Amino acid sequence: MFPGSLMMGAKDRLLPLSVPYRFFATAVVFHIAAWLVLALAGPDLSMGFRGGQGWVLAGLHLVTLGTLAMTAMGAGIQLLPVSTRRQLGPVWACRLVYWLFAPGVALFAVGLGLPMAGLQHAGATLSIAGMAVFGGLVAGNLRKVDDLPGVTRHAWMAVASLVLLAGLGLLLVIDFTSGILPDHGAIAAAHAVLAGYGFMGMLALGFATVLIPMFILGPAVADAPIRRSALFSGLGLAAGTLGAAFALPLVAAAGIALGLVGLGLYLRAMQPCMKNRMKKRLEPFFRLVWVALVLLPLGLLVALALTLGAPADPWGTLWGFLLVFGWLLSFVTALLQRIMPFLASMHSSSLGGKPALLSHLAPKLPVDIHLACHSAALVLIGLGIVGGWAWPVRLGLYAGLAGSIAFGVFAYLVFRRYRSHMKAAAAAANQGD
Amino acid sequence: MAENEPVNVNRETGGPPEWLTLALECQPLDVRGLLAEGIDPFAAVMEAAAPIEFGGSLVIDAPFNPSPLRRILAGRGFSSYGRKLSEGHWRVFFHLDGGADWEKGADVEVMPEGAMTWREEDGIHIDVRKLTPPNPMLSIIRLIEGIEGDETVVVHHEREPHFLAPELAERGWRIARTSTEVVNVRLWLERAR
Numbered sequence: 349m350f351p352g353s354l355m356m357g358a359k360d361r362l363l364p365l366s367v368p369y370r371f372f373a374t375a376v377v378f379h380i381a382a383w384l385v386l387a388l389a390g391p392d393l394s395m396g397f398r399g400g401q402g403w404v405l406a407g408l409h410l411v412t413l414g415t416l417a418m419t420a421m422g423a424g425i426q427l428l429p430v431s432t433r434r435q436l437g438p439v440w441a442c443r444l445v446y447w448l449f450a451p452g453v454a455l456f457a458v459g460l461g462l463p464m465a466g467l468q469h470a471g472a473t474l475s476i477a478g479m480a481v482f483g484g485l486v487a488g489n490l491r492k493v494d495d496l497p498g499v500t501r502h503a504w505m506a507v508a509s510l511v512l513l514a515g516l517g518l519l520l521v522i523d524f525t526s527g528i529l530p531d532h533g534a535i536a537a538a539h540a541v542l543a544g545y546g547f548m549g550m551l552a553l554g555f556a557t558v559l560i561p562m563f564i565l566g567p568a569v570a571d572a573p574i575r576r577s578a579l580f581s582g583l584g585l586a587a588g589t590l591g592a593a594f595a596l597p598l599v600a601a602a603g604i605a606l607g608l609v610g611l612g613l614y615l616r617a618m619q620p621c622m623k624n625r626m627k628k629r630l631e632p633f634f635r636l637v638w639v640a641l642v643l644l645p646l647g648l649l650v651a652l653a654l655t656l657g658a659p660a661d662p663w664g665t666l667w668g669f670l671l672v673f674g675w676l677l678s679f680v681t682a683l684l685q686r687i688m689p690f691l692a693s694m695h696s697s698s699l700g701g702k703p704a705l706l707s708h709l710a711p712k713l714p715v716d717i718h719l720a721c722h723s724a725a726l727v728l729i730g731l732g733i734v735g736g737w738a739w740p741v742r743l744g745l746y747a748g749l750a751g752s753i754a755f756g757v758f759a760y761l762v763f764r765r766y767r768s769h770m771k772a773a774a775a776a777a778n779q780g781d
Numbered sequence: 782m783a784e785n786e787p788v789n790v791n792r793e794t795g796g797p798p799e800w801l802t803l804a805l806e807c808q809p810l811d812v813r814g815l816l817a818e819g820i821d822p823f824a825a826v827m828e829a830a831a832p833i834e835f836g837g838s839l840v841i842d843a844p845f846n847p848s849p850l851r852r853i854l855a856g857r858g859f860s861s862y863g864r865k866l867s868e869g870h871w872r873v874f875f876h877l878d879g880g881a882d883w884e885k886g887a888d889v890e891v892m893p894e895g896a897m898t899w900r901e902e903d904g905i906h907i908d909v910r911k912l913t914p915p916n917p918m919l920s921i922i923r924l925i926e927g928i929e930g931d932e933t934v935v936v937h938h939e940r941e942p943h944f945l946a947p948e949l950a951e952r953g954w955r956i957a958r959t960s961t962e963v964v965n966v967r968l969w970l971e972r973a974r
Contacts (some may be wrong), residue, residue, distance in 0.1 A: 362943055430943055431914065561915050562944055565922060567894060568913040626919060693947035702973055703950040 363426050365695040367442050369763070371422025372688055374450050376752075376759045378414025379681075382407045383749035385461065391732065391741035401468075401524060406461035411672055412543055413453045413475060419680050420551050421445060421482050423687055431499060431558045434492040437485040445485070449478025465525045472521045476514045483510045501578040502554025505585065509546025512589070513539055531595065538593035544671040545607065546585050549644075552679050553581070553614060560637075563686055564630060566621035573617035580610030591655070601655040604648050611645055632715050636682030639723065643674030662733045669733060673748075674726055681722070681755060685715050688759060692766040699777050704769040711765075714758035721751030798862055804838035804874035811842040813870070816962070823850070830854060830875070839875040845937065845965050846871050848889065848897040848908030855880045863889070865901065896920035903969075904933030910965070911939070918945050925954055925970065933957075934970040941966060 385407035425445070429436040436442070456471025458464075487507050490500050516539040523529040557569045584607030591600025647670030654663050689709035696704035728744030731737070810829050812822035830839055839859070841847065851861045851873065858880040863873040889897045894916040897908045907924050909917035921936055928934070936942075941959065949955060955973040959966065 433940060558914060562918065565915070565919055565948075567919065568916050626922065690944075690947055693950065694943050697946060697950075702955060703946050705950055706947050707951060 362430065362694070363439060363442060365691060365766075367439060367446075368422040368426040368691060369688075370446055370450075371418050371425075372684060373759065373763075374446075375415045375418035375422065375684070376756050378410045378418060378453065380749070380752040380756055381457075382410035382415060383745065383752045385410060385457075387745040387749050391738040391745065401460050401463035403461045406457040408668075408672065409453070409460060410457050411677060412548075413449075414457065416548050416672075416676050416680050417479070418449065418453070419684050420548060421449065421478075423555065423683065424482070424486060424551070426691060427555065427559070427687075428486060428489055428499075428503070431555075432489055432493045434489055436489045441481060441485055445478050445482045447478075448474050448481065452476075452478055463524070468521050468524065472518055476518060479510055479514055483507050499554045499558055501575065502550040502557075502581075505578070505582050506547050506550040506554065509542045509550060509585070513542035513547055516542065516593075534593055534595045538589050540668065540671070541585070541588050541592050544676060545581075545588065548676050548680075550581070550585075552676065552683075555683075556679075557618075559683060559687075560618065561621045561625075563627075563690075564622070564625040564634070565627045566625035569617055569621050573613055577610050577613035577617060580606050580613060582610075584608075584610055588651075597655040597657075601652060604652045604655065608645060608648055608652075611648070615641070631686065632712060632719070633682045633686040635719055636678045636685075636722070639726070640675050640679035640682065643670050643678065643726070647671045647675055662736065666730065666733045669729060673729070678722065678726075681718070685710070685718075685755070685758060688762050692762055696766060696769050696773070699770065699773040701773045701776055704766060709762050709765050709769075711758060711761045714754045714761065717754035718751045718758065721747045721754060725751060798860065798876070800838070800860070800876040800878065801862055801874055803836075804840060804862075804876055807838045807840045807874075809840040809842045809872060813842060813844050816844055826850060830857070830859070833877050835877055835879075837877050839877075841873045841875070843871050843873065844869045844962070846889075846897075846899065846906065846908065847873060848937065849911035851875075851889075851897070852895060852911065892920050892923060894920045894923075896924075898924060901935070904935050906935045906937065908937040910937060915944070917942060918948060921945060921970070922948055922952070925949070925952060931972055936968040936970060938966045938968060942968070 385403050389403040389407060425436055425442045452471050452474025454471070455467050456475055459467025459469075459471050486503060490503055490507070493500050516535055519529060520532065520536055520539060523532055523535075529535050557574055560566070561568055584603045584605070587599050587603030587606060589603070591597065591603050647667055650658075650663055650667045650670060654660065654667060689706050692709050693704050693706050696709075725744040725748035728740040728747060730744075732739070732741030732744060810826065812825065815822040815825065826839075826841060833839055835858075841850070843850075846863050846865070851859075851863070854861065854875055859875040859877050860880055861873055861875045863871055865871050889899045891897055892907075894909075895912055896917070899906050905924065905928070907921060909920050912920065917938060921934070921942075925934055941961075946956060949970065950973070953973050954970055957969045957971040959968050961967075
């Protein structure tokens with residue numbers, strides 16, 4: 349009786365838990381691997397990093413592709429169809445994304461670290477194939493949506509960024525051996541802008557308009573201000589990418605300014621949701637959201653300083669660090685620590701009986717340890733980069749590694765508690781028979 | 782219209798509005814047949830509402846309380862008043878009077894997020910259809926947090942709300958059963974034993 353009412357099979361939109369969870373589990377493993385690789389590479393290599401092959405670039409891609417993109421894909425394939433109320437695609441296609449992307453990232457990282465061109469090319473090809481299938485699934489889903497513009501505008505920009513960043517990424521890999529690019533550094537910067545602010549950033553901000561109100565029980569975010577925010581962010585992204593790719597500092601600066609305006613509008617649009625939320629006491633995951641939301645504009649300001657003439661050493665390294673580890677890794681691990689028990693709880697009543705309580709599934713101590721270690725890593729490495737001191741960077745890398753291990757323990761405990769619940773539910777169901 | 786006067790009336794809170802006598806003169810548009818065939822009758826209802834002039838009325842027969850339709854028509858200036866005539870048969874009277882304060886004195890209460898609630902024999906009903914996510918979940922949680930006894934809550938939704946179950950469990954509630962009809966997924970919520 350109502351416009352756009354779609355009574356599609358709701359159950360079809362809930363994937364088997366194993367599908368999103370394999371992405372999450374792999375993201376957790378790559379998270380540990382990334383910090384381990386960076387810690388082993390040591391502070392000298394990390395501080396002086398300006399691009400180029402080696403273990404720092406490998407560690408960086410274990411975070412960006414292995415942790416951030418992997419989580420975005422796992423969350424996307426499950427949350428997008430439930431949020432948009434339209435099917436994403438067949439389950440086999442979601443599994444295919446994983447089986448292309450996960451080994452692709454592993455091969456690519458090893459190929460960058462050693463370095464071995466063959467492994468790089470094979471890994472990049474598999475990763476891009478996985479991203480292409482994912483992008484196709486998301487685009488297909490978004491084409492059917494006309495009633496969730498807040499999410500869809502950001503998601504469309506993420507898909508467009510994905511296509512461009514994958515293309516540039518492939519060119520960069522080929523350039524390592526063939527030297528086809530006139531300015532490798534400029535294209536690498538454009539690739540980083542598209543990856544950090546385009547694909548991951550837009551996806552994170554878009555999903556946040558649905559997930560944050562849902563997790564804090566706040567009212568829906570109004571569409572008009574999010575639309576304005578998306579417009580400014582999109583223009584900023586385009587200008588920032590062009591400015592970076594063609595080494596045009598003023599264009600890049602204009603892009604950053606537009607991005608900051610877009611972010612301001614976004615935060616203002618989210619404010620009523622925060623203010624009128626039902627959960628007055630925010631859950632532990634939100635502490636990392638605060639960290640991320642502080643470091644996102646800080647990173648943009650550092651980028652602005654770079655375009656206005658600040659030296660690349662240390663500000664370029666600091667910008668990259670704030671973008672990847674400060675904003676994105678903080679935000680993604682925040683949402684991951686809420687999504688994992690949430691999805692487990694959603695599936696936990698599939699055998700009948702009571703669903704597992706979120707509060708029971710999510711242990712607090714490991715996320716507290718992760719928060720402390722992750723924050724320490726951000727502060728120590730940030731200070732070390734700015735001051736040119738090796739010892740805080742070294743300590744920070746160890747703190748990051750310890751935090752990632754704590755996060756791994758959290759993920760393992762969520763899964764173990766879910767399994768225990770399901771075993772008990774199966775036993776109760778058998779007794780009932 | 783005397784033969785159309787409901788016999789087995791289950792009317793909710795508040796008395797009928799003054800304009801009801803005018804609306805009783807109208808021939809009802811029965812959309813139950815369309816819904817039984819799986820056809821969304823929204824277009825037919827809008828087509829019927831379009832030519833109505835100020836002061837005119839429209840009457841809809843539906844298998845459930847069409848709360849989202851009432852909200853949408855309220856936005857177009859229609860006040861409404863609903864009656865449950867029998868199981869699976871609601872008659873809703875619409876009157877084009879500007880729709881100002883349309884919910885005041887009506888048979889339903891409207892929550893801050895726009896959800897409608899009313900009471901029937903089987904419990905408190907809440908209609909969250911057409912609300913922007915996560916407002917359906919907010920309304921439901923706001924409602925159950927205000928319930929002290931063992932009352933059942935019947936939710937009228939557009940889809941199975943997967944994200945709701947964990948939040949309900951956290952508050953000691955559960956989805957006892959679900960029924961799926963065209964444009965009306967119903968969930969019966971009870972306290973978990």
